Amino acid sequence: MEETFFKGLMIASVATVLALLVGIILVITLRGASSLNLSMLIQTPKGGYYLGKEGGIANAIVGSIYLSLGATLLSFLFGLPIAFALQKEYTGRHLSNITRLALDILWGTPSIVYGAFGFVVMVYFGLRASLLGGIIALTLLMLPIMTRSMEEVIRMIPFELKETSYSLGSTRIETTLKVIFRQALPGITTGILLAFGRGIGDAASVLFTAGYTDYIPRSLSDPVASLPLAVFFQVATPIPEVQQRAYASALILMVIVLLVSIFSRLLGRRFSRYIVR
Amino acid sequence: MSHISLRKLTVGYGNLQVLRNITVDIPDGQITAIIGPSGCGKTTLLKSLNRLIDLYEQARVEGQVIIDGVNIYDPKTDILILRKKVGFLSQKPYPLPMSIYDNIRFGPKIHGMDGEQIQRRIAALEKQISLDEPSLKLAHQKALFKKSRQMELLVEYYLRLSGLWNEVKDRLNGPASQLSIGQQQRLALARALAIEPEVILADEPTSALDPISAQLIEKQFKLLKENYTIVVVTHILRQARRIADYVIFLYMGELVEHGPAEQFFSSPRDERTRAYISGEIS
Numbered sequence: 001m002e003e004t005f006f007k008g009l010m011i012a013s014v015a016t017v018l019a020l021l022v023g024i025i026l027v028i029t030l031r032g033a034s035s036l037n038l039s040m041l042i043q044t045p046k047g048g049y050y051l052g053k054e055g056g057i058a059n060a061i062v063g064s065i066y067l068s069l070g071a072t073l074l075s076f077l078f079g080l081p082i083a084f085a086l087q088k089e090y091t092g093r094h095l096s097n098i099t100r101l102a103l104d105i106l107w108g109t110p111s112i113v114y115g116a117f118g119f120v121v122m123v124y125f126g127l128r129a130s131l132l133g134g135i136i137a138l139t140l141l142m143l144p145i146m147t148r149s150m151e152e153v154i155r156m157i158p159f160e161l162k163e164t165s166y167s168l169g170s171t172r173i174e175t176t177l178k179v180i181f182r183q184a185l186p187g188i189t190t191g192i193l194l195a196f197g198r199g200i201g202d203a204a205s206v207l208f209t210a211g212y213t214d215y216i217p218r219s220l221s222d223p224v225a226s227l228p229l230a231v232f233f234q235v236a237t238p239i240p241e242v243q244q245r246a247y248a249s250a251l252i253l254m255v256i257v258l259l260v261s262i263f264s265r266l267l268g269r270r271f272s273r274y275i276v277r
Numbered sequence: 278m279s280h281i282s283l284r285k286l287t288v289g290y291g292n293l294q295v296l297r298n299i300t301v302d303i304p305d306g307q308i309t310a311i312i313g314p315s316g317c318g319k320t321t322l323l324k325s326l327n328r329l330i331d332l333y334e335q336a337r338v339e340g341q342v343i344i345d346g347v348n349i350y351d352p353k354t355d356i357l358i359l360r361k362k363v364g365f366l367s368q369k370p371y372p373l374p375m376s377i378y379d380n381i382r383f384g385p386k387i388h389g390m391d392g393e394q395i396q397r398r399i400a401a402l403e404k405q406i407s408l409d410e411p412s413l414k415l416a417h418q419k420a421l422f423k424k425s426r427q428m429e430l431l432v433e434y435y436l437r438l439s440g441l442w443n444e445v446k447d448r449l450n451g452p453a454s455q456l457s458i459g460q461q462q463r464l465a466l467a468r469a470l471a472i473e474p475e476v477i478l479a480d481e482p483t484s485a486l487d488p489i490s491a492q493l494i495e496k497q498f499k500l501l502k503e504n505y506t507i508v509v510v511t512h513i514l515r516q517a518r519r520i521a522d523y524v525i526f527l528y529m530g531e532l533v534e535h536g537p538a539e540q541f542f543s544s545p546r547d548e549r550t551r552a553y554i555s556g557e558i559s
Contacts, residue, residue: 088334159332160371164465167329167365168384168472169357178383183374274452275374 028254032247040248045214053241057249060230062216064253066131067226068200071138072146075195078139079147080188084180086151089162089172100151106144112204114140119208132220134210138199146195153187154180161276185271193264197257203228227253279362279475279506280305281326285340288321290333295321298340299532301525308498308507310521310538312514314559317527319510320368323478326508327363328356344476361388364469366479370461372453373468377445380453380464381432384472395427398473402434405504431471439467440497459490466497476506483516495520514554518542526550 039056046055086096118137127133157180165175181188203226211223212233227249234246281303288296296318303309311319324330326342328349341348349359361384373380385395432449436442441463445456453464462482469477479498483491498507498520511517517524517538524541526534526549534541534550545551552558 089332158371160367160369161373163329163332164365164367164371165373166332167327167360167367168387168468169360170383170387171357174387178387179373274376274454276372276454 025254028247028251031244032249032251035241035244036248036251040245041252044216053239053245057225057227057230057245057252059214059216059225060227060249061252061256063131063210063213063224064200064227064256066217066224067134067138067206067210068196070131070135071142071199072192072196074135074139075142075146076192079143079150079191079195082147083150083154083188083191084176087154087176087180100148103144103148103151106140107148110204111141111202112207114138115205115208118205122209129209129211129223130221131210131217131224134206134224134226135220137205137209138202141202141205142195142199145198146191149191149194150184150188153184153191156187157183158276183275186268186275189264189268189271193261196260200257201228201253203232227256279345281476281506281508282343283340284343286322286325286342287339288318288325288330289337291335295530296325296527297530299527301532301535303506303508303525304523305506306502306504307522308502308509308520309523309525310517311508311510311525311527312512312517312553313527313533314553315512318530319512319527320480322527323480323508323510326476326478327360327365329360329365331356361472362474363476363478364472364474366462366465366469366477366482368481369485370458370465372456372461372464375453376450377436377453377456377464378429378432378449380468381435381471382428384468385428385431388472392424392427395431399427399430399434402431402438406434406437435467435471436464438470438497438501439463440493441467457490459486459493462486462490462494463497466494470501474505476508477501479507479509481510481512483511483513491516526553528553 041056041061042058043056044059045057047053082099085091086099088096091099114137118133118140122128122133161179161183162175165179170178206226207229210226212229213223213225215222217224231246231249231253234242234249237243283299283301283303286296286299287294299322311322313319321330325338326344326349330336330338338350340350342350344359344362347354373383375383390398433442433446436445441460444460445451445464453461456464462485466477466482477498483494486494495516498509501507502522509516509520521538524535524538525532526541526547528549534545534547541550542554545554549558
């Protein structure tokens with residue numbers, strides 16, 4: 001009896017999650033597919049703020065990719081060393097606990113706060129909204145997510161594996177780079193993906209910092225468009241055709257996230273061939 | 278071969294004292310078994326010999342462990358050189374997250390073994406390993422002069438030395454984690470041997486293994502003792518009887534008795550030893 005109940009509960013939970021995913025994809029596809037065409041992918045908008053009903057959203061697609069790739073790279077460059085350094089061989093228990101707490105708080109901070117913070121800093125330095133500003137704001141958002149998820153994986157690595165490495169006469173650095181890194185690689189990939197997915201879909205942090213433009217940026221100091229903001233602007237218009245294009249934009253955003261997700265899954269599977277269970 | 282002497286070795290974790298005042302000499306080129314009931318400090322003693330104990334936050338060590346005339350707890354001791362000299366086998370083998378081949382190569386690589394050292398090492402290993410076919414020997418001799426083949430040859434020899442070669446020669450690039458646990462332990466042995474230690478420490482190396490794999494490990498130890506000083510922690514009395522030349526008996530963190538295996542088992546001096554051997558206490 002109890003067995004049947006919990007089994008039913010589990011099946012219901014799985015069904016709910018799947019139904020949600022299918023539902024979202026279905027709604028976006030049904031409403032957006034009709035206005036999705038090649039020109040939408042490769043042209044920049046005709047008529048400011050997407051209001052022209054013509055052209056495409058190439059500015060936002062490229063912009064979002066620039067922003068999130070840049071921020072992913074930057075977060076990784078800082079995040080991985082932090083995740084490694086939080087191991088007990090490098091950092092004392094108190095300091096690492098405080099760092100973890102700080103990262104958790106940052107993880108939970110709403111992205112609009114990062115956007116506002118970035119904006120204040122930029123105003124102080126007299127900078128205008130730009131690709132670089134957007135990347136930095138996004139990095140602030142992504143860094144805690146990436147670092148914490150990578151750190152969690154590194155912490156789960158059995159102590160005996162480290163002991164084995166040390167017993168062969170390797171240094172801390174050798175153990176970290178040659179053993180821990182390889183063992184944690186699938187988890188590190190997941191951490192990167194998690195942060196990337198969060199970053200590419202975020203509108204609030206780039207609202208003030210990256211700005212808006214109808215063009216594809218040519219340098220780090222140009223303002224840059226992004227997909228979430230493109231969806232936001234288009235949905236907010238009273239024009240039905242433009243609203244429909246908002247769903248097409250959302251579909252493109254989802255497809256990008258899905259592709260990256262599948263790709264990193266495959267990559268993760270490749271990396272996990274050698275890991276020790 | 279290295280000589281190990283313990284002088285008043287006392288080890289504790291925080292307020293808990295695990296080993297008290299251990300003074301003993303471990304004979305060279307023999308298998309020494311450390312026996313005693315669970316929690317008597319066997320593993321702690323073993324991990325004190327290559328300073329793996331340093332990895333435990335609260336561990337405190339007093340007294341001396343002298344290997345080849347040098348106190349390894351002297352602040353000037355290079356811990357990496359020490360660990361290179363003293364190979365270690367853990368209770369449950371942990372393959373490194375890489376291929377079988379890379380597991381063996383790991384040690385020589387981090388210690389920066391170069392072509393000439395590898396050649397010298399292979400020459401030394403050839404004396405320890407008897408190859409079944411003369412033609413194979415000739416092929417190996419030729420391969421030795423090709424730089425690209427030297428490391429492969431070295432890996433092969435260590436795998437032969439630990440009795441694993443025939444089982445893995447066709448899947449050297451496969452993941453080491455897919456080996457059976459018995460094979461993993463022999464891989465760990467080959468990997469430890471590849472750092473050219475003079476001492477081999479083994480912490481209950483067969484406790485996670487099936488009887489056949491366990492027998493293989495014991496057999497390898499008996500073959501290896503000619504060239505290495507081997508210290509095995511075991512709580513299996515029968516295993517100590519089978520392989521040990523010298524026995525150290527610990528009880529509640531104290532060294533109760535030590536001596537040549539034959540004498541230790543036939544005429545124990547201490548009452549606790551007699552009780553332990555006869556199975557009255559465990």
